[in-house]
Amino acid sequence: MSAARPGLAMHDVTVTFGGLTALSGVSLEARPHEVLGVIGPNGAGKTTLFNVACGFVVPDAGTLSWRGRELQRLRPHDLAGLRISRTLQGLGLFDRMTVLDNVLVGADHDATSGFWSALLSLPRASRDEARLRGRALAALDELGVASYADRYPASLPYAVRKKVALARALVSEPELLLLDEPASGLSDAEMADLGSLLRGLTDRMAVMLVEHHMDLVMSVCDDLVVLDFGRVIATGSPAEVRDDPAVQAAYLGNAVDATPEA
Amino acid sequence: MQQLVNTLLGGLTLGMVYAAFALALVLIWRSTRIVNFAQAPMAMVTTFVALRIIEGGHSYWLGFAAALVAGLVLGAVVERVLIRPVEGKAEINAVILTLGLFIVLHALAAVVFGNRYRSFPAAFGIRGIEVGDTTIALTGFGIFTIVAVLVVMGLLVLLFRFTDLGLRMRAAAFNQEVARLLGVRVGRMLTLGWALASLVGSLAGLLIAGGSLVHPGYMDAVVVYGFVAAVLGGLDSPAGAVVGGLLLGLSLSLVSGYVGSQLVALAALAILMAVLLLRPQGLFSQARERRV
Numbered sequence: 001m002s003a004a005r006p007g008l009a010m011h012d013v014t015v016t017f018g019g020l021t022a023l024s025g026v027s028l029e030a031r032p033h034e035v036l037g038v039i040g041p042n043g044a045g046k047t048t049l050f051n052v053a054c055g056f057v058v059p060d061a062g063t064l065s066w067r068g069r070e071l072q073r074l075r076p077h078d079l080a081g082l083r084i085s086r087t088l089q090g091l092g093l094f095d096r097m098t099v100l101d102n103v104l105v106g107a108d109h110d111a112t113s114g115f116w117s118a119l120l121s122l123p124r125a126s127r128d129e130a131r132l133r134g135r136a137l138a139a140l141d142e143l144g145v146a147s148y149a150d151r152y153p154a155s156l157p158y159a160v161r162k163k164v165a166l167a168r169a170l171v172s173e174p175e176l177l178l179l180d181e182p183a184s185g186l187s188d189a190e191m192a193d194l195g196s197l198l199r200g201l202t203d204r205m206a207v208m209l210v211e212h213h214m215d216l217v218m219s220v221c222d223d224l225v226v227l228d229f230g231r232v233i234a235t236g237s238p239a240e241v242r243d244d245p246a247v248q249a250a251y252l253g254n255a256v257d258a259t260p261e262a
Numbered sequence: 263m264q265q266l267v268n269t270l271l272g273g274l275t276l277g278m279v280y281a282a283f284a285l286a287l288v289l290i291w292r293s294t295r296i297v298n299f300a301q302a303p304m305a306m307v308t309t310f311v312a313l314r315i316i317e318g319g320h321s322y323w324l325g326f327a328a329a330l331v332a333g334l335v336l337g338a339v340v341e342r343v344l345i346r347p348v349e350g351k352a353e354i355n356a357v358i359l360t361l362g363l364f365i366v367l368h369a370l371a372a373v374v375f376g377n378r379y380r381s382f383p384a385a386f387g388i389r390g391i392e393v394g395d396t397t398i399a400l401t402g403f404g405i406f407t408i409v410a411v412l413v414v415m416g417l418l419v420l421l422f423r424f425t426d427l428g429l430r431m432r433a434a435a436f437n438q439e440v441a442r443l444l445g446v447r448v449g450r451m452l453t454l455g456w457a458l459a460s461l462v463g464s465l466a467g468l469l470i471a472g473g474s475l476v477h478p479g480y481m482d483a484v485v486v487y488g489f490v491a492a493v494l495g496g497l498d499s500p501a502g503a504v505v506g507g508l509l510l511g512l513s514l515s516l517v518s519g520y521v522g523s524q525l526v527a528l529a530a531l532a533i534l535m536a537v538l539l540l541r542p543q544g545l546f547s548q549a550r551e552r553r554v
Contacts, residue, residue: 054443080445092440094433105433106444
């Protein structure tokens, strides 16, 4: 059963920056076929949590395991090989590359042919190239932005750029997708699209997201982890978390009643 | 008229060498934000490697190839040994290291190769080609210079534009953090970038040395011209470096031919100041790179 297969688990993770405790004894699990939402007020440690998950920040204490194996000395460039993808709040698109090239960088780690065969355009390199381009175009197509393949990101609307960044994260066929504020800057309609897209992705992968927009979080996530001052103050289904008094006190009370801005 | 043609031809040849040297600076700048002041003595050292081999009785081409390989290796070693430890710290640290390397390589070359002027052979004739009954200021070696730089630039374009490796190198240069997340081994790409830059610098060194005199300081003026050319092109743009190099070569050749050769260095600095005052981003840094 694939449901039994473990995803990304953090156990008792603590991170301090100087005297500041960014995360304190945080444990969570992002399971396959589920969407895990991490919420909390600004400064609660959400981004630090993501940075731990992708190796940018090494925890002072605690363990991180993926697919049942502990990850020691995780480095960012190892992620792709582990089939973990992450999007960034700032999107991080390469402005001086075309949309297609941007996505190709994400597809790249599977390329098997080397420098000289690529330079000399040997058949194997050409086959690799064609295969990768096909995959990159398919990823763009899945998100409905294949028509922008030859454009440069800076000239495109924000919502399109977000989709390009997402396509770049998906092209490596990850088993865990880490999304850093995927809804920021999107209209209500675009957010609804995103919601159904994310639900669709759970066929193939685990999704973990950090998000401010409660509408999206409540409708998309299977499970929520609520952080406040670096500690987990509640976990559970969206309904359970919404009714949790500690959460209401710390954070949700007003945000849920006042419908978030578009 | 004939003088103008000759001046322009001389400027073209010189411009190609400046372009190559500027390209070497730009390749490193755009991936690491470091101006590699040691590029000149690095090229000097590899040229002396070639000279040793040629003086040892081997062919010019063996020396030429050995210098290019030495450049590749030297660039990689400098990046790994000297630059990598200060990576992630303020760029000024690395820049000062390259200045230190400048002095060290100078001193080492004086010890190992001697501190006097020695003549360096040219692969092709260094007398002007005769067209009808006049001799124009384009030599066989000049043609070789132009062709060699064009070939190397062409190979670099192929590498950066049409290979996965080139794509990864560009990704690493544009945004290291994102590139890492996408599985790019950024460290390897930087090493390779320094190696390639150093190779291009070595080529410039060999081409300047050809048919001329070399000593441990013979490339020092070129680093100034190469830097001016790179700034002219916008520091960030390889295409800009090439155009900047050609513009600078032609301008300096015109200054030398019509104003006075003693003013060449001054003219280069005047151009540098004018660019920095009027268009500090250079001529090309705004331009999008396009597929060729």
